[in-house]
Amino acid sequence: MTSTATVAPYRSAQHAGRDGFLRTLHGEWTKFRTVRGWVIGMVVAGLVTVAVGLLGAAGSSIACSGPDGGSCDHTPLLGPGGEEVRDSMTLVHRPLTGDGGITVRITSLTGLYAPGGRMQVGAAPGTGMTAGVQPWAKAGVIVKNGTEQGSAYAAVALTGSHGVRMQYDYTHDLAGTPGAASPSTPRWLRLTRTGDTLTGYDSTDGTHWTTIGTARLAGLPATVQVGLFTTSPEYVVTTSGSSGDGGPSKATAAFDSVALRGRTGGTWTRDLVGGPDRGPAADTSDLGYEQSGGTYTLTGSGDVAPQVPGRGSPGKTVESTLVGAFAGLIVVAVVATMFVTAEYRRGLIRTTLTANPRRGRVLAAKAAVVGAVSFATGLAAAATALPLVESVEKGKHFPMYPTPFATDVRVVVGTAALFAVTAVLALALGTALRRSAGAVTAVVVAIVLPYILAVAAVLPAGPSRWLTRLTPAAAFAVQQSVHQYAQVSADYTPADGYFPLAPWAGFAVLCGYAAAAVAAAAVLLRRRDA
CATH class of the missing domain: 1.10.357 (Tetracycline Repressor; domain 2)
Structure with a gap:
């Protein structure tokens, strides 16, 4: 069975x-x-x-006045990469055609700032201005595609507190040698052009050079402007972790041992890039340069950097x-x-x-x-x-x-x-x-x-x-x-x-x-x- x-x-x-x-x-x-x-x-x-x-959005409004009480231009200033930028400085320049470069020595970088107010003509410490150079004040050498705001550029500059930097096209920042400049410890800066490539160098003695970096500025024309510049952004006072008082500032730098290489023409020309409409620092009568022998003294205000929200931008x-x-x-x-x-x-x-x-x-x-x-x-x-x-x-x-x-x-x-x-x-x-x-x-x-x-x-x-x-x-x-930029002082809150x-x-x-x-x-x- x-x-x-x-x-x-x-x-x-x-x-x-x-x-x-x-x-x-x-x-x-x-x-x-x-x-x-x-x-x-x-x-x-x-x-x-x-x-x-x-x-x-419907409840928001913007109102401002331009020069002579006219209306403002609300069009943002855009850099080569399409980002909003700031481009205001005292620029002493001349044309450079083809390859070449510029070398200078900086012996001092000083500054003044006006707490909560406008710049004053001929101001000095004790008369509305306070002595002090802003951390991102800049003075150095530059190669720029013309003098129009927002144009492509590369620069090697000494800053107020961040040593030597190579910056280009507003958003790029490369660190060089740290430290400040003085008559006894000057800083040497050099910027060279080969085609579309710019190379920055710095030195403490003018003999031994260190390469900071290179930048490729695509489409750079045959003739560019080469020269010296100085600028200084507004300062911001931060209390208990939040922004408080602030105001415009200016920086003064002394240059000497200026040496040009390549086909340069004309004479030195001063331009206040950014024009007279510089917001709270609109008085530009004492921004400029003086030449005495081989020494050039430039005083500038503004910034060459990205524009970030909350930094005076609507x-x-x-x-x-x-x-x-x-x-x-x-x-x-x-x-x-x-x-x-x-x-x-x-x-x-x-x-x-x-x-x-x-x-x-x-x-x-x-x-x-x-x-x-x-x-x-x-x-x-x-x-x-x-x-x-x-x-x-x-x-x-x-x-x-x-x-x-x-x-x-x-x-x-x-x-x-x-x-x-x-x-x-x-x-x-x-x-x-x-x-x-x-x-x-x-x-x-x-x-x-x-x-x-x-x-x-x-x-x-x-x-x-x-x-x-x-x-x-x-x-x-x-x-x-939005991006946070190390080379721009802001609250970033x-x-x-x-x-x-x-x-x-x-x-x-x-x-x-x-x-x-x-x-x-x-x-x-x-x-x-x-």
């Missing part, structure tokens, strides 16, 4: 698990899209993001068009928490968990649905707000800081990711707390409030930086489009659009909080009764 056994067919546990999650995901998506209030809430989140940005940035994101996040947080707390309130969570006993799978499906919907909402809102708000700001004659298309895409996608992860964090808090009010309050306190305190300059710069470094509000760094962390590093902080909240919510969901 024989017996037969029935063998069940093999079923992949992996596929079953995946299919089970997909069914759960589909169920949660169906649940979300069939509740009209949640769908409307996400639409409202997108509309609020755009509306707040438009209201802010310019608007990409992130200013997305100022309404914080309001949209609040609405997203409300919808995300209600996606789970509504089931607790109505007792439907028992039905959900009975149909899907694997509670972690339910939480993951809910997080995926609310995260995806929030990402789509943020993407649509940011992609709509950016051009609309920018058009309003341009219509009000605000200059816009130019940004590459890739940066615009990163800001828009980053804002969408900010919406998505905030929604997941809110969902996790709603799961843990089981109450919408508490979860929404926690999101607002953790993300929105620190952001507002920081960007609205309610707090000093120091605490603002710590808030946007340690709290989930660090994720707003994904919206930063969140209020000016500068966050202490890199864009994706700040976003990672929020992701860390969200991951911890989801893990805690999963543990509580498994341990507690529905």
Whole structure:
């Protein structure tokens, strides 16, 4: 007698698990899209993001007067790379055709600044001016494509506190030998041209030279201007980590042992690059140069550097068009928490968990649905707000800081990711707390409030930086489009659009909080009764 056994067919546990999650995901998506209030809430989140940005732009205005009381030119000054720049200096120059170079010795660099006021003609310490050279005051040699503002250039300069630097095309800065100059310890500077390539050197004795670096200025014409320059940016007084008083400054440098190489023509010509309209330092009557034998003394004011937000510029940035994101996040947080707390309130969570006993799978499906919907909402809102708000700001004659298309895409996608992860964090808090009010309050306190305190300059710069470094509000760094330049003295605070962390590093902080909240919510969901 024989017996037969029935063998069940093999079923992949992996596929079953995946299919089970997909069914759960589909169920949660169906649940979300069939509740009209949640769908409307996400639409409202997108509309609020755009509306707040438009209201802010509509309520802004810019007014200034140019020379003789005329209107201002709001067109930003752009450098060779398309970035907004500053280009004001005292320049003594002559034409150079073809290859060549210039060598000088600097024996002193001194400065004056006017606390909270305008420059005074012939001012001296004790008569409204205070002695002191600004850290980024510059005096040195330069090769420039004409005297027009914003034109390509390369320079080797002695600075007030940062030693010798080679700078070119406004955004590039290379360090040379540190230290200051004096009659007993002068600094020698040299700049040579070979085709489109400029090479900078410095020396302490005029015999032994050190190469600082090279720069290639594409498209440099055959004839350029070569010479000496001096400039000095405005100073900023920082108190308790936030900017306070400030004003214009000027620097005076003594040059000698000037040696030119190559085909140079004409005589030395002085130009105040930037013209008479220099903002608070508009009095230029004592800016110029004197020549006595082989010694040249130049006095200059202004800066040759990138223009950064918050440094006397009314310019608007990409992130200013997305100022309404914080309001949209609040609405997203409300919808995300209600996606789970509504089931607790109505007792439907028992039905959900009975149909899907694997509670972690339910939480993951809910997080995926609310995260995806929030990402789509943020993407649509940011992609709509950016051009609309920018058009309003341009219509009000605000200059816009130019940004590459890739940066615009990163800001828009980053804002969408900010919406998505905030929604997941809110969902996790709603799961843990089981109450919408508490979860929404926690999101607002953790993300929105620190952001507002920081960007609205309610707090000093120091605490603002710590808030946007340690709290989930660090994720707003994904919206930063402006650069911080070592060669430009500025506050670089969140209020000016500068966050202490890199864009994706700040976003990672929020992701860390969200991951911890989801893990805690999963543990509580498994341990507690529905």
